[in-house]
Amino acid sequence: ELDEPALAAWANTALPILIETEGAVLLEPGRGVDRERVTATIRSAFFTLVKHLHSAGIVRVRAEHTDQAAFKHIAIGGAIDLLLTDARGREIVLDVKWGGDRYRRDELEQNRHLQLATYAYLRKSKDSQSRWPPQAFFIVQSGNLIAQDASVFPDAEVAAPQDPAGVAALWQHLERTVQWRWQQLANGEIEVNVAATEPTERSTPPEGALSISDTPDGFDDYTLLTGWEDSA
Secondary structure, three states: OOOHHHHHHHHHHHHHHHHHHHOHHHHOOOOHHHHHHHHHHHHHHHHHHHHHHHHOOEEEEEEEEEEEEEEOOEEEEEEEEEEEEEOOOOEEEEEEEOOOHHHHHHHHHOOOOHHHHHHHHHHHOOOOOOOOOOEEEEEOOOOOEEEOOOOOOOOOEEOOOOOOOOHHHHHHHHHHHHHHHHHHHHOOOOOOOOOOOOOOHHHOOOOOOOOOOOOOOOOOOOHHHHOOOOOO
């Protein structure tokens, strides 16, 4: 609800504190240019984000909202970057990324935005009518807001999904995939999809599951299992 001068004053106070508490490496000698670049990028993105919130009629913002829900026989949870509520009482899930416009656009077009879908599932589980909330990415470096349609954010960059069923279909594919992988784990089988390995008949997902990439995951959390790159 603040006007632009008030927002600017808030940013002038908040950004130095943010750098000190979350980015102290930028305060090291010789990092002045990097610090100014990062600060300018965040400041510009902040004002752009507020404009998107205004145009969407957002009346409530919850940052880093933690949530949990039942999934099959386990509980899953996470922290939603920005959980928004518009004037109609509709919730929207907004995930903030530093960069990667093309990558996030591809995720939405190919209906493979699993992180966003998981956040949406957490909120759907709390909705008495079991509705999927709209989802979108906000990219800090570019200031772009990317969504599968412009129904919430009129100024969004639209990445229309190839599957019109959208997130509901994605979640069905995920459930089928998880069931398949859980059964393999129960049998003591773990597929390690990295360079120098070859797929077998057990690498083929069942019908209705997500496709499995032929290349290793670029966000590998298991390097002790899958191996360091040659230059490490």
